[in-house]
Amino acid sequence: MVHNVKHMARANTALQLGEFEQLVLLALVRLGPDAYGATIRRDIEARTGRDLAISAVYVTLDRLETKGLVRSRVGEPTPQRGGRRRKHVTLLPEGRRAIAQACRAFQLMTEGLRLV
C-alpha cells in the first residue's frame, strides 16, 4: 500500500516537472557529471537569456533531489570560492527518463504547429 502511494507519486512527479525543473535537468544533461550551481545557472542564463537567481537553482536542485531525479556530492574547497566547498550534482537515470519523457511530450505537442 505504502509502496503504491510512493510509486504513484513518482509517476506524477515525472509528469509534473515544472518548466524551471526541466531547464535544470536539461542543463545537467549537457554539463555531465561535474555540474554544480554556478555552471547550471550560467548555462541556463547563457542559452535562454534569462537573468537567473542562484537561489532559484538551489531551490530547484533540492526539489529534484527530493524527487529522486538527481544526486549530489560535496567537493573540495577552492580559493576562487573563498575557501568554500562545491556541491556537484549528477543526473540519475530516473531524472534522465523524466526529462526525456517531458521532451517527448513537448515534441509531440509541437509537431506540425506554426507558432511564429
Place this chain on the structure above:
Amino acid sequence: MPPRLAIWLAGLRWASEEREYLLGDLEEEFVERTTHLGLAAARRWYWRQALRSLLMRRPSRFVQPHIQTENPPMSHLGSDVRFATRLLRRSPGFTAVVTLTLALGIGATTAIFSVVHAALLKPLPFKDPQGIVNPLNGTNVTDANGLSYPQLRRWREYQVFDALAGYFNWGASIGGAAEAEYLQGIRTSASLFSILGVQPVVGRLFTEAEESFATERVVLISESLWRRAFNADPNIHGRRIVLNDQPFTIVGVLPGWFRRVRPNDPGWDLVGPLRLTEKNAPASLRFMRTVARLKPEQSLAVAQEQLQAAALREAPDANLPPPRVVVLPLREGIVSDSRAVLLGLLGAVGFLLLITCANLANLLLARAIGRRREIAVRLAVGADRRRIVSQLLTESVMLSVAGGAGGLLIAWLVVRAAGSLPALTAAGVYDLTLSWPVLVFSVLLTLAIGVLFGMAPALRAGSAPVTADLRDGTRVAAGGDRLRQGLVVGEVALTLMLLAGAGLLGRSLMKLLDVDKGFSGESVMTFRVSTAGNRYPAAADWTRYFESVMDRVSTIAGVEAVGLTSEFPLADSDTNGGVLIDGREFPPGERPMAQKRIVSPGYFAAMGIPIRRGRDFLRTDTTTAPPVIVISEAFAARWFAGEEAIGKRIAFNWDMDGFQTIVGVVPDLKHNGLDDPPTPAIYVSFAQRADSSFHVAIKTSVPPESLMPAVRGELKAIDPNLPIRGLRTMDTLITASLGARRLSLDVVGAFAAIGLLLAATGIFGVVNHTAQQRTREFGIRLALGAERRSVIGLVMRQAIGLAVVGLAIGVAGVLALGSIIRAQLFGVEPSDPVTLAAVCGALLATALLAGYSPARRAVRTNPANVLREG
C-alpha cells in the same frame, strides 16, 4: 571580495552547509564577472543575487532549517501574524482605539521634540558654531543691547576675540526694475563671513578695506536674487546696479544657505560693507548687532572677563554709569525668550505621552483579563506556554508597529506643516526636521508597555492554577482591576494638569486681548515708505513727499484718517533716549528717559489714540511755528506728578535744537507687546523734526485690504520709484505679537483635549467592566425591588470616585508645578481658582458622561434573564 552585507544577506535564509555551496558559487562568478565586466557591475550583480536569495518565495528543505528543530521561537511567526491579524480584525474598535492612541502619543511627542531639538539642541548652521558668540552691552540676556560704531571699533582693538563683526539692517530699492521692489539686507564688517564660514558661489566677498567710506560702493547679492533678477548670470561680478539712486558694483553672490544669522531675520538679498563714520554713527546710537569668534581654547567666561576689563580701562564718561558688557553664546540671544515656552511644551507632551501609556496599559489589561479564560482553556488542552506567549507578543508588537507608523505619519505631517510658522522661526528654529531618535524612543516605550501588559495573562498563567481561571475567568473581579483603576486615576490627574495649563494660557490670552492698548487700531493698515536716495536730498524734500502722501491717500473713498509715525506699535522696533526738562538738573544715571516717536497730525486719530489733555498736532505746527511736543501719561506721571504738564518745556534731544512746549497728553501705548508695562513716551511732529522714512497708518471705514490698490496707485502717482514695504493690518500685527502664546495655547489645548478623550475612554472601560461583572448583583437588586435610579447611582459612584481621586491629585500637581508656567501667564495666577474650578467641572462632567452608558446598560438587563443564567 563581494560586499560583506550582501554576502550576509545572501546566506541569511540558508542552512549552514547549503549556504557554503551557494556563497561559493556566487563568489566564483563574482570573481569572473569582476575580471570581465568590472568591479561595479560585479557588485551590482552580487547585490541582485543576494536580494533575490533573501526574498525567494519557494522554500526548500534547506531554507530556515530550524523549523525542524524543537520549539523555535520565531518559526511560527507567519501563523502568529495571521492569527493576530484575525483577532485584531475581529475587534476593530479595540484595534482602532489602541492604534490611534499610540499614534497620537508617539506623533505628538516626536513632533514637539523635533521642534525643541531644532531650536535648542541642533548645532547652528554655521562653521564651528560653538565658537561663535554675541558680545553686547548689558549684564544678561534680557537687558543686552547693541553696540555703537565707535564701540565696535574699540572692542576690535581690544583683541579679545579672533574676529568681531558688527552688522545692522539695511535695505534698498533696486533701480531699473519695472515695479519698485524693496530688498532687505544688512551692512556688515567683512569679518562676518569668516566668523560664520560663508564662501561666495560666484565672484568674491568684500574686504575690510572696502568697509571704509572712501572706497567705491560694493555689494554682495543673495543666490535667490541672483537667480530671480539676474538669470543666474555666471559673470555677474563686476556688474553695476543702482540701489537707492546710488551706483553699486556687485562683487559676488552669497551661497543659498546664507540669508540670515537669526532664524527670524528676514531673508537678506543685499549684503554691503559697513561704510560708517563716527559722524554719521555717533556713540549715542547703539544700533549694531554683533557676532564674534572666540580664540581657540578661549572660554566664553574668559572672553567676557577680558572684554569687561578692557571696557573699564577706557576713559569713562563721568556722566554715565560704568560700561557693562556681556558675552552670550549665539544661540542664547536667539532662543532666550522661547526657551521657557519650548520646555513647557516638552513637559506638556511628556504628560500626554504618560496619559497615552496609561491608557494603552489600561486597554491591554482589560483585554488580557477578558482573555484569561481563553488562555486557560488553551493551556488546559495542552498548548505550549511558549507558543501562547509568542502569540500574545506578536499581537502587541503588531499594535505597536501600527501605532508607530501612525505616529510617524502624524509627526511628519506636523513637521511639514509647522516648519515655516513665524512663531517657530521666532523661537529659534532654522530648519525643522523629524527627530528620529525620539520617534524610536517613543515606539520602544509604547512597545515595552504593550509587551508588558499584553502578555499579562500569559505571565499570570505561569503562576496561577489554570483551574481557577477556567472556572471563574469570566466573572470574578481580578487583581488587575485595582491596577486599572490606578491607571485611570493617573490619567485623570495628568489630564487635569494639561487642562489647567490650557485654561490658564487661554485666560491669559483673553486678558491680553482685553487689555487697554492705548490705541484701538481697528480697521487700520500700515506700510513703510523710505525716501532714502539722491532724489530727496534735503529734509524739506522728505516732508514735502510725505505731506503729499497724506493728502492724496486721504482723498480715497473709504479712508477715514491718515497719519505717519516713525515707530509703529507691535512692529518690533522702538527708539529711546534721554530727555531734558527745562529748569531741572538730574544726577548722572537719573536723567529722564523716554521712547521717542515722530508722528504727523492725524496719526493719533488714525490709530484711535485719544487725546487725554491738551491738543493734537496741527498742520500749522511747522518749522516756522513754535516747537511743540506731546507726552504720554506715564511720562507725565513720572516727571510732572501733581502739576499741570501742559505748557511745560522739555527737549526731544534727538536732531532737534532747544526745548519744545508740551501741548498734549496721550495714553501709554502697548508698543512692544500687549503685556508691555506702561513706558514713558514723547512725540514730536514730522513737520518740525523731519525724517526720511515713515510708517503710514491708514484708518478705513471698509476692510483695509480692499483699499490697497487705490493706495498703491496714489503713491505711484507721486513717485513710482519708491517701493512700499511691510504692508500689514493692525489685526495681523496683534496676532503676530501673540504668536508664541497662541502656539502654546493651541498645542497645550490640543493635548488637553486628547488627554480628556483618553481619560474618558479609560473611565468608561473600567466602569463598564465593573458593571458587567456586577450584572448578576444588579439583577438581584432589581428583582428585590431596588429602584433603577439607585442602581445607576451604584455604577456612577465608581466613575465619580475615580474622577475625584484623580482631580485631587491633579490639583495638587497644578499647585506644585504652577511656578513653571507663571512666566507665560498674564493677569492670572497659576492657582487661579476660577480656572481650576472650571477645569475640574469639565473633567467631572466627562467622567459622568463616560460612566452613564455602562450604568444605563446595567439597569436595562432583564433581572429574570440574569437570574436564570446565574
